[in-house]
Amino acid sequence: MRPLGATAHRPGPRRRDPAPSRLAYRLHRLWLTPLVRRLVRVGLPAGALALLAWAVFADADRRAAIAAPVDALVESIRQRPEFMIGRLEITGASDVVERAVRARGPDPLPASSFDVNLDALREEIEALDAVASAELQLRGAGVLAVRITERRPAILWRSTEGLSMLDRGGHRIARVTRRAARPDLPVIAGAGADAHVGEALALIETARPLADRLRGLTRMGERRWDVVLDGGQRIMLPAEAPERALERVIALDQARDLLDRAVEAVDMRNPARPTVRMAGPAVAELRRIRQLERGESGR
Amino acid sequence: MSGLYQAQRAMRAMRGAAMQRGVIAILDIGTTKIACLVLRLDGPAARRETDALGPMAGQSRFRVIGAATTRSRGVRFGEIAAMPEAERAIRTALQAAQKMAQARVDHVIACFSGGGPRSYGLVGEVALDGAQVGESDIARVLAACDTPDYGSGRDVLHAQPVNFALDHRAGLSDPRGQTGNHLACDMHMMTVETATIHNLLHCIKRCDLELAGLASSAYAAGISALVEDEQELGAACIDMGGGATGISIFIKKHMIYGDSVRLGGEHVTSDIAKGLQVPAATAERIKTFYGGVMATGMDDRETIEIGADSGDWEKDRRTVSRAELIGIMRPRVEEILEEVRARLDAAGFDHLPSRQIVLTGGASQIPGLDGLAARILGQQVRLGRPLRVQGLPQAATGPAFSGAVGLSLFAAHPQDEWWDFEMPSDRYPARSLKRAVKWFRDNW
Incomplete structure (x- = not known):
């Protein structure tokens, strides 16, 4: 008897030829080519993604529509x-x-x-x-x-631009209209004085015995200081070691009352040879006294 | 012979290109199956010291990364008989192997057993006048071998220098660097029918592949089935295939004789089909499951269900004893072995120092074959399996694959052939250039 099951559980017509067709064979070989493989696996999806992105973002309205909610969200967080x-x-x-x-x-x-x-x-x-x-x-x-x-105001500086307050480091703090606005601060003047405020403060400290007569300091030639006293008297200090020179003058004043005399200026610029410039009437008076001493009559 | 020389050189160049690309396919076109291996070549291997002339063609380590077999169609006696069928079968095997290897293969080395191979031993000699032997001298002596008239319609498949003699010292494998007055060389040449090669070339071209080498499957099976000392001392490899049985004799690591008998396992199958009146597929199944060549008393009692699909109960329920099956198979196997014996006798196999015989190929798996072969061929018979190579799947390690494995060895370590040497300069048109250079050097 012919077996009935032999054909029954064969689902479809059996494929007679296991050989691939020429086209299938060629396509398979093409697919195994590394360059083609990479192109299809990486290049194609990447290209499709790029195309999709370009298609979406090419339209300005759509770009705005995408950007607006994002901006709103960011803004709502910022404004919390x-x-x-x-x-x-x-x-x-x-x-x-x-x-x-x-x-x-x-x-x-x-x-x-x-x-x-x-x-x-x-x-x-x-x-x-x-x-x-x-x-x-x-x-x-x-x-x-x-x-x-x-900044703490330490000194007043009178320059060509007016009167200003400086701190200890010489930094400008504010402009002052009148000297009388800050009578507690000493005054310095002259170009380049602001760069040597520390030196000026030390000199003023040294000149404390003369405090009631001190008017201020003047920077001369951006090099050295002059101490200006009331009545136009000056003590001209050297560029180097001005404090010692000032101390000598103060000692001289305390011993001999130098500054109470008719002296216009005490010149200490050369420390080895202190010089005194006398006022005009005093010089005439001195000459007269010397003539008397020599036994000559007056004029 | 110059055109052949150019063609073989072109194939060597193609093999070089394949080595550069690193992937090459091996195609063993048999009568029952077509095997395809894909090899990955891993760069140059260490030189084998025992190689005759050293690697002229470039050698390489390799690894099998793809393997596939398919039932062969359109091939008879190891020759392509129906071109489109054979082409489809080759395509099937190639595609499966490529798929397993995940690599595209563009170069293929093929072997086949048909084409009526014939062996010739050639002798050539040249005078050296006391100079050192260089490569050009070897090329000269190879070219000086007097080619026999092997007939029109035949082509040289192998031409391998086997032995060199310098003056009166024979048996040199590499005479380069030695001095002498007289260089002689023995060369083994194998020819096959041109039409067979052309058919194969056409099939491979239709599969979009480049042929990078051709070999006789008897030679390939001998490379892989014979162990090293058998190759050295002298042995014959009998590659019992489906449609043809290849014979190759090796000595000193060279093939010195190759032949094929146009009988094989398919004839046994057809005998069974005729004798038992069953279809060929059933006969093949019965042969592989119950076949044998040595009957014992037990075999009388062992019955085999033949079966059929005719609808006649009597015919569909036939049984046959195993002894009857052996009775059908044995005469045919004996015929094959006797034919082989005749060829070996003709080749003078008896004069070899060691007369080892190695049976391999798919048909050598018949139980009891070694005993039968020992009676017909001589006492020293063993069954051979192919060399183990890296990456070969377990299913492809049987004796049926010794041709394919041997061909992979051939692809990776080819022996020097005549066309690996430059053509001698007196046959070369570039000689005028050399002469011009020489003239310049002499006169300036």
Whole structure:
């Protein structure tokens, strides 16, 4: 009997020829070529992606439509109350400086801390003449704390541009309209005096015995100091070791009352040969006395 | 012979290109199966010291990265009989091997057993007048071998220098650098029918491949199935294939004789099919499962269900005893072996120092064949399996693959052939240039 099952569980017509067709064989070989393989596996998907991206982003409206929600999200995070600065708390500053700092601070005031560049703001504040250093700190509850260390005025400087206050380092702090506004500060004058404020302060300290007569110091030729006393008297100091020269003059004054006499200037520029310039009437008087001493009659 | 020389040189150049690319395919075109191996060549190997003249063609280590076999179609007696069928079978094997290797192969080395191979021993001698032997002298002596008239319609497949003699010292494998007055050389040449080669070339061209080498499958099987000392001392390799049985005799690591008998395992199958009146596929199955050549008393009692699909109950339920099957197979196997014996006798195999015989090939797997062969061929018979090579799948390590494995060895370590040497300068048109250079050197 012919077996019935023999053909029953054969699903389809059996493929007689296992050989690949010429085309299939060639395509298979092409597929095994490394360059083609790489091109299809990497190049094709990459190209398709690039094409898709270009097609999406070529339209300006669509670009805007994609960008707008992103921008809105970023903005909503920036504008959260946790990141907002509501108040500027300034410590250690005088009224004038505080006003100047407020003018430079973020404006209008409820501002996002993302928009405030603290470093730039600190540099801007430190660029103020009156400010030595500033510390900025974002505190909770929307407070931007600014702690300011002001420069201490040490001296007044009269230059061609007017009268200004300097600190010990010679840095300009502010302009002063009148000498009388700061009677507690000594005055210096002359070009280049601001670069030697420390020296000037030391000289003024040395000249304390003459404090009631001292008018100020003048920088001569950007090289040396003159001490100016009231009545136009001057003590001309050398460029080197001016303090010792000044001390000698003060000692001379205390011993012989040098400066109370009719002396126009004490010239200490050459320390080995101190010279005294006398006032005009005094010179005439001296000549008269010498003539008398020589036994001559007056004129 | 110059055109052949150029063609073989072109194939060597193609092999060089394949070595540069690093991938080459091996195609063993047999009558029952077509085997394809894809080799990855890993650069030059260390030179084998025992090689005759050293590597002139460039050698390489290799690894099998793809292997495939397919049932052969359109091939009879190891020759292509139906071109489109054979082409399709080759394509199937190649595609499967390429798929396994995941590499595209452009160069192929093929072997076949048909084409009526014939062996010739050639002798050539030249005078040297006391100079050192150089490569050009070897080329000269190879060219001086007097080629026999091997008939029109035949082509040289192998031409290997086997032995050199310098003055009265014979048996030199590499005479280069030695001095002498008289250089003689023995060369083994094998010719096959041109039409067979042309058919094969056409098939391979239709598969978009370049042929990088051709070999006789008897030679390839001998390379892989004979161990080194057998090759050195003298042995014959009998490659029992489906449609043809190849014979190759090796001595001193060179093939000195190659032949083929146009009988094989398929004839045994067809005998069974005729004798038992079964289809060829059933006969093949019965042969591989129950076949044998030595009957014992046990075999009378062992019955084999033949089966059929005719619808006649009596015919479909036939049984046959194993002794009957052996009775059908044995005469045919004996005929094959006797034919081989005749060829070996004609070649003078009896005069070799060691008369080792190695049976390999798919048909050598018949149980009891070694005993039968010992009666017909001589006492020293063994069954040979191919050399183990790196990366070969387990399924392809049987004796049926000794041709394919041998061909891979041939691809990686080819022995020097005549065309590996430059043609002698007196046959070369470039000689005028050399003469001009010489004239310049003498006169300036």
